[in-house]
Amino acid sequence: MTAPDRPSFRVLKAEFLRRIRARVWEPGALIPGEHELAAEFGCARATINRALTELADEGVIERRRRAGTRVKLSPVRQARFEIPIVRAEVEATGAAYRYALVSRALGRAPDWLRALRDLPDDARMLHLVCMHYADARPFQHEERWINIAAVPQVEAADFGAVGPNEWLVQAVPFTDAEIGFSAAAADPRLAEFLSVAPGEPVMLAERTTWLEGQLVTHVRLHFGRGYRLTTRY
Amino acid sequence: MTAPDRPSFRVLKAEFLRRIRARVWEPGALIPGEHELAAEFGCARATINRALTELADEGVIERRRRAGTRVKLSPVRQARFEIPIVRAEVEATGAAYRYALVSRALGRAPDWLRALRDLPDDARMLHLVCMHYADARPFQHEERWINIAAVPQVEAADFGAVGPNEWLVQAVPFTDAEIGFSAAAADPRLAEFLSVAPGEPVMLAERTTWLEGQLVTHVRLHFGRGYRLTTRY
DNA sequence: CAGTGGTCTAGACCACCGG
DNA sequence: CGGTGGTCTAGACCACTGT
Numbered sequence: 001m002t003a004p005d006r007p008s009f010r011v012l013k014a015e016f017l018r019r020i021r022a023r024v025w026e027p028g029a030l031i032p033g034e035h036e037l038a039a040e041f042g043c044a045r046a047t048i049n050r051a052l053t054e055l056a057d058e059g060v061i062e063r064r065r066r067a068g069t070r071v072k073l074s075p076v077r078q079a080r081f082e083i084p085i086v087r088a089e090v091e092a093t094g095a096a097y098r099y100a101l102v103s104r105a106l107g108r109a110p111d112w113l114r115a116l117r118d119l120p121d122d123a124r125m126l127h128l129v130c131m132h133y134a135d136a137r138p139f140q141h142e143e144r145w146i147n148i149a150a151v152p153q154v155e156a157a158d159f160g161a162v163g164p165n166e167w168l169v170q171a172v173p174f175t176d177a178e179i180g181f182s183a184a185a186a187d188p189r190l191a192e193f194l195s196v197a198p199g200e201p202v203m204l205a206e207r208t209t210w211l212e213g214q215l216v217t218h219v220r221l222h223f224g225r226g227y228r229l230t231t232r233y
Numbered sequence: 234m235t236a237p238d239r240p241s242f243r244v245l246k247a248e249f250l251r252r253i254r255a256r257v258w259e260p261g262a263l264i265p266g267e268h269e270l271a272a273e274f275g276c277a278r279a280t281i282n283r284a285l286t287e288l289a290d291e292g293v294i295e296r297r298r299r300a301g302t303r304v305k306l307s308p309v310r311q312a313r314f315e316i317p318i319v320r321a322e323v324e325a326t327g328a329a330y331r332y333a334l335v336s337r338a339l340g341r342a343p344d345w346l347r348a349l350r351d352l353p354d355d356a357r358m359l360h361l362v363c364m365h366y367a368d369a370r371p372f373q374h375e376e377r378w379i380n381i382a383a384v385p386q387v388e389a390a391d392f393g394a395v396g397p398n399e400w401l402v403q404a405v406p407f408t409d410a411e412i413g414f415s416a417a418a419a420d421p422r423l424a425e426f427l428s429v430a431p432g433e434p435v436m437l438a439e440r441t442t443w444l445e446g447q448l449v450t451h452v453r454l455h456f457g458r459g460y461r462l463t464t465r466y
Numbered sequence: 467c468a469g470t471g472g473t474c475t476a477g478a479c480c481a482c483c484g485g
Numbered sequence: 486c487g488g489t490g491g492t493c494t495a496g497a498c499c500a501c502t503g504t
Contacts, residue, residue, distance in 0.1 A: 003411055008492075027403070033470065044494045049471075059315075066470045066502040074402065077316045082292075082309050083466075169307065174254055174293060179312055180463035183416035183434035201416040201434030211254075230413035233316075241473070264490065277475045282490075299483045299489045 006043045012051035012058045012123075020024065020060065020071050028073045031061070038230075079233040085165050086132045086140055095134035102129040106148075117208060125149045126155070128164050131193060136160060137165050137224065144219040151216060152170045168209075168217060175209040175216055181229060182206075184222065196222050203227045239276045244449040245284035253293065253304050261306045264294070268321045277414060316412065318398050319365045319373055328367035332396045335362040335426075339388075341380075346378060350441060351450050357381045359388070361397050364426060370457065377452040384449060401442075401450060408442040408449055415439075417455065423428045427457050 007015070019025045031037075034052065038045040056063045059076040064086045090097040109123045125145045132140040144164050146154050150172075156168055184204040191198040203223040209216045252258045264270075266283065271278040287294045292309040296302045323330040342356045358378040377397050379387050380436040383405075390400055416425070417437040424431040436456040442449045 006493075035470090044496095045471095046473095046495085047493060049473090050492090053472085063471065064502080065472075065500070066468085066504090068470060072322060074318055076321075077410070079314050079316055079410075080311050081314065084309060086306060086308060105313050170260070172254075173260070173308060174250060176465070177310070177312075178463070178465045180461050181414060181436075182459075182461040183436045185434050199432065201418050203414075203416045226415075228413045228415040230411070232409065232411045268489090277477090278474085280474060281475090282492090286491085296490065297483080298481070298491075299485095299487085301489065374474075405488095406487095 007041050007047070009047050009050040009054070012037075012041065012043075012048060013054060016051060017060070018053060025071050027071050030068050030070055032070060045114065066120045077233060079231050081229055081231050085144075085169055086163065087166060088092055090132065090134040093134060095139075096139070098133040098135075099161075100131045100133070102131060103157050104128055104159060109145060109147075113218055117218065119147075119215060128159060130159070130163060134224075139224050141190060141222040142219060144215045144217060147215045150211060150214045164217075165219075172209075172211055172216055175211045177207055177209040179205060179207040186222070190222055194222060196225050200225070203229070240274050240280070242280050242287070244284040245270075245274065245276075246287060249284060249288060250293065250463060258304050260304050261300050263303055266301060274444040294400065310466060312464050314462055314464050318402060319396065320399060321374075323365065323367040323372055326367060328370070328372075331366040331368075331395075333364045333366070334392050335364060337361050337392060342378060342380075346451055352380075352448060361392060363392070363396060365396065367457075372457050374423060374426045374455040375452060377450060379450045380448045383444060383447045397450075398452075405442075405444055405449055408444045410440055412438060412440040418457070423455055427455065429458050433458070436462070 016025075016031075025031045032040070034038060034045045034048045037048045041048070051202050052063065052069060053062065053092045055061050056069075060072060061069055062072050084092070087097045087099075105127045107125060107127055108121075109119050109125045113119065113125075113204050114123065125147060128142070128144045128146070130142045130144075130225065132142065142163070142165070146164065146168070148154060151168070153171065154167075159167065182204050183201050185199045186194060186202050188198045190202075191200065194202060196202065202225070205221040205223070206219070207221070242369050248266075249258075265273070267281045270281045274281070285294065285296065285302060286341075289302075293305060295300055295305050299379055317325070320330045331389070338360045338461045340360055341354075342352050342357060342358045346352065346358075347354065347356065358380060361375070361377045361379070363375045364371060365375065375396070378426045379397065379401070381387060384401070386404065387400075392400065415437050416434050418432050419427060419429050419435050421431045423435075424433065425459075427435060429435065435458070438454040438456070439452070440454070441451045
C-alpha cells in the first residue's frame with residue numbers, strides 16, 4: 001500500500017468533474033461544503049476552494065455564500081477566442097502580411113457612432129480606412145474611428161507604414177473592449193476591396209474600446225472569403 | 234493619516250494593470266519578483282501571486298520560473314463567449330421558444346464527416362434536422378449527426394418534443410468541443426426555413442463534441458437574420 | 467444570526483530552468 | 486546550482502444571505 005498523496009487542486013478538479021459527469025453529484029443538487037470535502041480528501045480547505053472556484057469560473061457549478069455550491073442545471077459553456085492583431089493572425093497562417101492605407105481624414109464623429117457610444121456633438125475623430133493582405137489575397141478591410149480627445153498623439157501618426165491596430169496597441173494598451181461578430185453582405189465597394197462578389201457573405205467584426213471609460217476607438221472589420229472564428233473548449 | 238489597509242488581490246491587479254498602462258512597467262520588461270512586491274505592498278506573497286496569476290491567465294503578462302514575470306510584448310487578448318443552449322438563448326430575449334423536428338433518420342456518417350473526424354467507414358449515425366423559433370420567427374436551423382456508438386440510448390429518443398441539444402446536454406454532459414463560426418449564404422432550402430432571401434448572409438456555427446476522445450456529435454447551426462455573437466473583454 | 471464561501475496570512479516545500 | 490514562480494497548509498477573519 002502506498003500512502004495516497006494529498007491531492008492537488010488539479011486532481012480535485014478532475015475528481016469533482018468526474019462526479020458531476022457520473023451523476024454522483026446531480027444537476028441542480030447541492031454538493032458538500034468545503035470543510036466536508038477538505039476532511040474527505042485530507043487536504044486544506046484552500047485547496048478545495050481553489051478547485052471549486054475554477055469550476056465555478058468555467059460555468060460548471062454555481063456558488064453562493066450561505067446557500068452553498070450547486071451543479072448547474074444547464075451548464076453555460078464558454079468558448080475563449082484569442083483576438084490577435086491582424087499581422088499576427090496573417091503570419092500565423094504562413095502568409096506574408098501586407099498593409100495599405102486607403103484613406104485618412106479628420107472630422108466629426110458620424111451620427112450613428114455618436115448615438116451608439118454617447119459621444120459629444122463636437123467630438124473630433126480620425127477616420128481611417130485600410131486594407132490587410134495575406135500574400136496577395138485580401139484578408140481584411142478595416143474602417144476605423146479614433147477619438148482624438150482620448151489619444152491626442154494620434155494626429156501626428158500618418159499610418160502609412162504601420163496599421164492603426166498595431167499603433168494603438170502600443171500607444172494605448174490593455175483597454176476595455178466590446179466585440180461583436182455577425183454575417184454581412186459585401187456591398188459593391190467592399191466587394192472590390194475584398195475580391196469577392198457583390199452581395200457575398202463576409203464576416204464582420206465590430207469592436208469598440210475604452211480607456212478609463214473614455215471611448216478610444218470604434219472599428220468595423222470585414223474579413224475576406226472563408227474567414228472562420230474557431231476554438232476548442 | 235489613516236493606516237492604509239492591506240491591499241486585496243483585486244486592488245493589486247488594478248494597480249499592476251495601471252503600472253503597465255502607464256508604462257511604469259514597459260512591454261517586454263521584467264517586473265519585480267513576488268517577494269519584492271509583497272514587501273512593497275505589505276501583504277502576503279500568496280496575495281501577490283493570485284493577482285499576477287490572474288493577469289497571466291488574461292494574457293497581459295507572461296510568467297516563467299526562474300526567469301521571472303514580463304509584460305507581454307503583444308498582448309494576446311482573449312474574448313469569452315457564452316455558448317448557451319438554444320432555449321436559454323431565445324428565452325433570454327424575452328421571446329417564447331418553440332422547437333420543431335423536421336426529420337430523423339438512421340444511417341451511415343456522410344463521407345465528409347467521416348473524413349473530417351476520422352470515423353470508421355461503417356459508423357452508424359442518427360441524422361436530425363430541426364428548427365428553433367423565437368416566438369413565430371425562425372431563430373436557428375439545426376442539422377446534426379449523433380454517433381450511436383457513443384450514445385446508444387439515442388436510438389430510443391424520438392426528439393419530437395425535446396431538441397437534441399437539450400437531450401444531449403442531460404445525457405452526455407461536459408464533453409470536449411470544437412466550435413467554429415463563419416458567414417454563409419443561405420441556399421434556397423435553408424432560406425425557406427429561416428425566412429430569408431436565398432443567398433442572404435447568415436451566421437453558421439459548426440460544433441463537434443467528443444467524450445473521452447470518442448466523437449459524440451457534429452452539428453451545423455444556421456442562425457436567422459441579425460444574429461450577432463457579442464461579448465466584452 | 468448562523469453557516470457558507472471569499473479572502474488573506476505566514477510559512478513551507480518543491481519543480482523548474484537559466485546561468 | 487540557486488532563485489523564481491507554483492502550490493499547499495492551518496488558521497483566521499469577514500461578507501453575505503437564507504432561514
